[in-house]
Amino acid sequence: MSDNQSAVAVMPGQIAHWYEAPRKPFTYAERAKTVFLFGGLTQMHDQLIESVFQHLGYRARALPQADNAAYQTGKEYGNRGQCNPTYFTVGNLVKYLIELRDREGLSSEQIVSDYVFFTAGACGPCRFGMYVTEYRKALRDAGFDGFRILQFQNAVDFAQGGGDDGLILNRRFFFGLIKTVVAGDVLNLLGYRLRPYERQAGQTDAVLGQCRQVVGQALLNGQSVTRALRQCRPLLAAIEVNYLQPKPKVAIIGEFWAMTTEGDGNYRLQRFLEQEGAECDIQPITNWGLYTVWVARHNLDQQIAGQRGRQPFTWRGLWATVRTRVLLRIADMALKTTFYRFARAAGLVRYQLPDMNHLASISHAHYRNELRGGEGHMEVGKLIEANEKHKAHLVLSVKPFGCMPSSAVSDGVQSAVSARFTQVEFLPIETSGDSAVNVYSRIQMALHKARQRAESEYRATLDRFGLASDREDLPHASRQYPAKTVACTAANHLYSVMGWRRVLPKG
Numbered sequence: 001m002s003d004n005q006s007a008v009a010v011m012p013g014q015i016a017h018w019y020e021a022p023r024k025p026f027t028y029a030e031r032a033k034t035v036f037l038f039g040g041l042t043q044m045h046d047q048l049i050e051s052v053f054q055h056l057g058y059r060a061r062a063l064p065q066a067d068n069a070a071y072q073t074g075k076e077y078g079n080r081g082q083c084n085p086t087y088f089t090v091g092n093l094v095k096y097l098i099e100l101r102d103r104e105g106l107s108s109e110q111i112v113s114d115y116v117f118f119t120a121g122a123c124g125p126c127r128f129g130m131y132v133t134e135y136r137k138a139l140r141d142a143g144f145d146g147f148r149i150l151q152f153q154n155a156v157d158f159a160q161g162g163g164d165d166g167l168i169l170n171r172r173f174f175f176g177l178i179k180t181v182v183a184g185d186v187l188n189l190l191g192y193r194l195r196p197y198e199r200q201a202g203q204t205d206a207v208l209g210q211c212r213q214v215v216g217q218a219l220l221n222g223q224s225v226t227r228a229l230r231q232c233r234p235l236l237a238a239i240e241v242n243y244l245q246p247k248p249k250v251a252i253i254g255e256f257w258a259m260t261t262e263g264d265g266n267y268r269l270q271r272f273l274e275q276e277g278a279e280c281d282i283q284p285i286t287n288w289g290l291y292t293v294w295v296a297r298h299n300l301d302q303q304i305a306g307q308r309g310r311q312p313f314t315w316r317g318l319w320a321t322v323r324t325r326v327l328l329r330i331a332d333m334a335l336k337t338t339f340y341r342f343a344r345a346a347g348l349v350r351y352q353l354p355d356m357n358h359l360a361s362i363s364h365a366h367y368r369n370e371l372r373g374g375e376g377h378m379e380v381g382k383l384i385e386a387n388e389k390h391k392a393h394l395v396l397s398v399k400p401f402g403c404m405p406s407s408a409v410s411d412g413v414q415s416a417v418s419a420r421f422t423q424v425e426f427l428p429i430e431t432s433g434d435s436a437v438n439v440y441s442r443i444q445m446a447l448h449k450a451r452q453r454a455e456s457e458y459r460a461t462l463d464r465f466g467l468a469s470d471r472e473d474l475p476h477a478s479r480q481y482p483a484k485t486v487a488c489t490a491a492n493h494l495y496s497v498m499g500w501r502r503v504l505p506k507g
């Protein structure tokens with residue numbers, strides 16, 4: 001019996017149900033001496049979030065990207081039968097604390113008292129709702145019993161704790177976090193557009209590093225992120241590119257963490273694809289925010305439909321509904337406006353966030369919009385949309401081992417969807433922490449077909465304009481990423497250039 005359970009008084013004959021005792025709170029007085037750990041998104045996001053937390057007065061530190069050693073630690077201290085991201089994320093925290101103890105010589109008591117971990121929580125139908133319990137179990141078994149995990153959800157309780165809360169979840173906190181996530185999205189998207197076509201290897205990463213400094217400094221000092229991104233624009237525009245390389249475009253979809261991480265959790269998928277000569281079409285985290293707002297609106301609509309004719313009309317009820325609707329509309333608009341403002345400032349042109357209503361309507365016939373867990377219907381909608389709009393040559397769905405929603409979607413529903421929509425190749429891959437070689441070889445096979453599609457689009461475009469592929473006077477670069485006509489960026493570049501020049505003399 002754990003000390004959590006012992007906190008419950010059990011009468012004779014009663015069952016001693018498991019009970020999680022309240023943790024020691026994180027108080028305002030502790031802020032100055034407490035290190036605030038967090039992590040789990042991309043490197044760009046994590047490092048920018050560190051700056052915004054520091055601006056808000058926290059001694060924040062982003063954890064390193066979760067690697068295979070973190071996964072092994074998660075396996076060692078976690079429960080059996082968890083989904084793969086649980087092992088990576090829980091193991092990453094435990095591994096970090098063990099290193100603090102064993103390498104830096106801090107005692108376990110010191111770590112428990114001077115460090116806290118901040119993470120998002122949910123009460124969804126999948127294992128995400130159990131993460132915090134997993135963290136606590138693994139931390140206890142690793143010798144850090146009592147280590148505090150702060151969640152978004154729990155945060156409400158903290159906020160009600162009498163004004164002595166260490167974690168202050170106010171508008172400043174949330175707006176700061178949203179701005180940071182969106183800025184990270186914009187810089188990441190630019191990186192994935194530029195890196196495959198850069199003429200000088202490593203230039204994009206070097207410039208992104210500079211941009212991270214510029215935006216991070218602005219966040220740290222509470223200055224305008226838009227202005228900081230404007231400063232990044234000329235740096236990014238100076239990256240020399242050669243767009244005349246027909247590369248397969250690969251859209252990465254799937255479970256949120258597995259498709260977002262850039263570490264071993266998905267076998268460093270994005271970098272692997274780029275090394276294999278592909279261009280990645282990543283999913284910004286902003287999409288998740290838009291989906292969350294859409295879900296809240298959909299739930300509200302359903303609630304109203306369910307109550308119609310059963311509950312008497314009240315002005316108070318009407319006011320509550322209108323208010324919620326307006327707030328959700330504002331949240332949706334604020335996310336989109338912030339994204340497009342930042343995108344314009346940094347030079348991310350011709351990028352469109354998905355229309356959540358459209359994704360819901362096209363996926364509805366295959367996956368109910370009411371099903372929650374993972375990405376819900378969004379994953380199905382993204383595959384259909386990639387086909388409809390011919391957005392990619394290959395769609396890769398990243399499914400973590402042991403993931404309940406992804407098993408239903410990637411293995412089940414998407415098989416039917418990909419059999420019906422055949423414009424793009426579809427490949428679901430399972431991330432289990434090992435068997436990287438298997439995954440890589442399956443991707444290489446799918447990439448072969450995707451490459452053929454990209455090359456044939458490029459050749460068709462050359463033919464259309466009567467161009468020879470070896471013409472040296474064809475411009476390799478343009479000031480901006482080309483507008484989309486087909487999926488292949490090299491072909492789009494030709495369309496952009498030819499549209500601009502109208503007719504190019506035949507060579």
Ligand code: SF4
Nearest residue numbers: 083126128374403404
């Ligand atoms: S969506 Fe899947 S991988 Fe992600 S937390 Fe839920 S069960 Fe785990």
